[in-house]
Amino acid sequence: MKLTQWRLTQIKTLTECAALFGLASARTYQRYETGETRADADLVEVIARRTDGQVTATDMHDTRLDWLKVNRPEKFPEAAE
Template sequence: MKLIDWRKERQLTLADMASMIGLSGSNPARDLQRFETGERRPPATVVQAIFDATNGEVTPQDMHDCRLGWERQNLAAAE
């Protein structure tokens, strides 16, 4: 399951979800948004936190597939 779908089904904001998985920094909601779209690859600790927070409904494979989809769409267009 895609993280964005899981989050929206539960009516959580980006900020809510970022807090739930322990993201910190200058803009954790924006960081989460980039992970959801696949624009950025989350660190392994964040992938584990997402897996735990979603009770396994969003898997590391789901996160990988999201990133791979983003790369296929955006990096192929740059060539």
């Protein structure tokens, strides 16, 4: 499950999620949620644990890849062929 989907099913705000995962701000959390920023392994573990495994490392990786493909397509030249 994507982090955004988890947040919405839990009816939590960005600020509440930032606090839950020990992040400094809602904007920082939002960057992880959209994939704009890659989450380090320790944060991914916190997210997996605090979401009871509903958001996995694979989910976080897929979110990051999705963001990169849209915002940094030059990183995927073979996709343009």
